Amino acid sequence: MSEARSSTSAPTVLRMILGRRLQDMRLGAGASLEDAAKALRVKTLTIRRLEKAEVALKPLYVEKLLETFGADRQEIDEFVDLAERANEPGWWHSYRDAVPSWLFTAYVSLETDAKTLRTYEPQYVTGLLQTPDYARAVLRGGLPNGSEEELARRVELRLRRQSLLKGEDAPTLWVVMEEAVLHRTVGSPDVMREQIERLLDVSELEHISIDIVPFAAGAHVGACAPFTYFRFEEPELPDIVYSELLSASVYLDQRADVVAHLEAHSRMALLTSSEDSRALLNRMRKEYS
Numbered sequence: 278m279s280e281a282r283s284s285t286s287a288p289t290v291l292r293m294i295l296g297r298r299l300q301d302m303r304l305g306a307g308a309s310l311e312d313a314a315k316a317l318r319v320k321t322l323t324i325r326r327l328e329k330a331e332v333a334l335k336p337l338y339v340e341k342l343l344e345t346f347g348a349d350r351q352e353i354d355e356f357v358d359l360a361e362r363a364n365e366p367g368w369w370h371s372y373r374d375a376v377p378s379w380l381f382t383a384y385v386s387l388e389t390d391a392k393t394l395r396t397y398e399p400q401y402v403t404g405l406l407q408t409p410d411y412a413r414a415v416l417r418g419g420l421p422n423g424s425e426e427e428l429a430r431r432v433e434l435r436l437r438r439q440s441l442l443k444g445e446d447a448p449t450l451w452v453v454m455e456e457a458v459l460h461r462t463v464g465s466p467d468v469m470r471e472q473i474e475r476l477l478d479v480s481e482l483e484h485i486s487i488d489i490v491p492f493a494a495g496a497h498v499g500a501c502a503p504f505t506y507f508r509f510e511e512p513e514l515p516d517i518v519y520s521e522l523l524s525a526s527v528y529l530d531q532r533a534d535v536v537a538h539l540e541a542h543s544r545m546a547l548l549t550s551s552e553d554s555r556a557l558l559n560r561m562r563k564e565y566s
Contacts, residue, residue, distance in 0.1 A: 290390035290514065292363035295356070296330040297513040299342065303328075306346035316345040334360035372434040384519060384526070389441055391448050393508035395542050397499055398454040401463065402472060404435050405442060405450060406479055406487075411472040412436065414464030442485070451486045453499070453545045459489070459561045470565040477558050480551070489557050494548040498541045506538055 303313055303324075310321040317323070317338055326332045327342075339360045343353045388394065388405075396403045401415050412435045417428055442450060462469055480487045490497065504520040518529040518538045529535060 290386050290509065290511070291359065292334060293330040294511050294513045295334055295359055295363055296328045298356075299334075299339070300328040301513075302343065302346045302348065308346060313342055313345065316341055333364045336360055372430065374430065385438065387507045387517060387519070388438065388505075390509060391507040392510050393449050393451075393506075395451045395506040395539070396453070396504070397501075397542055397545065398452065398458060398503050399499075399501075400455075400461070400503065401458060402454065402476065403452050405439050406452065406476060406485075407435065407439075408468070408472050408475050409436060410464055410468045414468060418463075442479075447484050449484045449486075451488075451542075451546075453488045453490065453542055456489055456491050456557065459557070466565040470562055473558050473562045473565065477555065477562070480555060480558075486551065487554055487558075488546045488549050488551065489554040490545050490548050491553070491557065497545060497548060499545040501541075504538055506535070506542065 303310075310324050313324045314321045323332075327334060327338065336357045339357055340353055343356055348356070394405075401407075402411060404412070407415065409432065413428065413432050416431045416435070417423075420428060420431070441447065459469075459473065463472070476487055479485045490499070502520050502522065504518055507517045507519070509516075515530045515532075516535045516539075518535050520527050520529070529538070
């Protein structure tokens with residue numbers, strides 16, 4: 278998973294879990310990729326894509342593979358049932374027209390199922406904490422030639438994503454952002470004031486932390502592209518880091534890559550404190566009044 282994605286299929290977290298389980302069962306049976314490919318009469322690339330959740334898990338393929346790996350009938354039936362569920366589109370599927378395919382492929386699914394999210398934002402407030410007017414202004418800036426209908430769809434999706442932060446099962450969210458985010462006037466002073474008030478409100482919630490790296494911190498390890506770290510309850514899924522470029526995205530799950538991003542996030546958080554961050558937010562709110 279440590280390369281840019283261009284597939285238009287959006288794997289759900291369940292499909293990713295099953296792909297991992299399929300790989301574990303193959304290895305446990307002592308079967309090679311070539312052995313699995315021979316059983317299905319397909320190329321080894323097809324098996325790789327099944328295990329990496331890059332394609333849908335066809336029930337007939339799954340059943341044949343599990344038979345090849347020596348699974349019993351009950352295990353096969355349960356796995357096939359899960360595979361059929363994994364192929365069902367998530368709630369975000371109806372918004373596939375509203376976001377680039379390289380973003381739609383996995384991000385919303387990962388975000389929806391993660392139990393821990395850690396983000397670094399050098400330019401804008403993270404999407405999960407944006408107000409409607411701020412989100413509209415940010416999205417309009419990146420979509421200068423888009424129609425109002427297209428813009429409205431993207432705003433709607435962004436706001437709907439925020440519902441995951443509500444309720445007893447909400448994930449923990451730890452945001453580190455640059456002070457520059459607060460000085461970049463997005464929309465208007467009124468929009469910025471409302472956005473800052475939103476940040477002050479949510480920073481009081483137990484499961485949300487906001488750290489703002491001040492200009493005074495100078496050069497630091499995080500002077501890079503924005504990224505999001507995902508951790509899941511399911512042991513089959515590794516920690517994953519997502520980073521977004523202008524026209525592409527990358528998902529990283531190699532341990533060294535993930536650790537490097539986590540260390541950068543932690544080091545940046547040490548450059549400030551919750552109290553200093555709230556003081557800065559209050560000061561900037563007054564400036565926009």
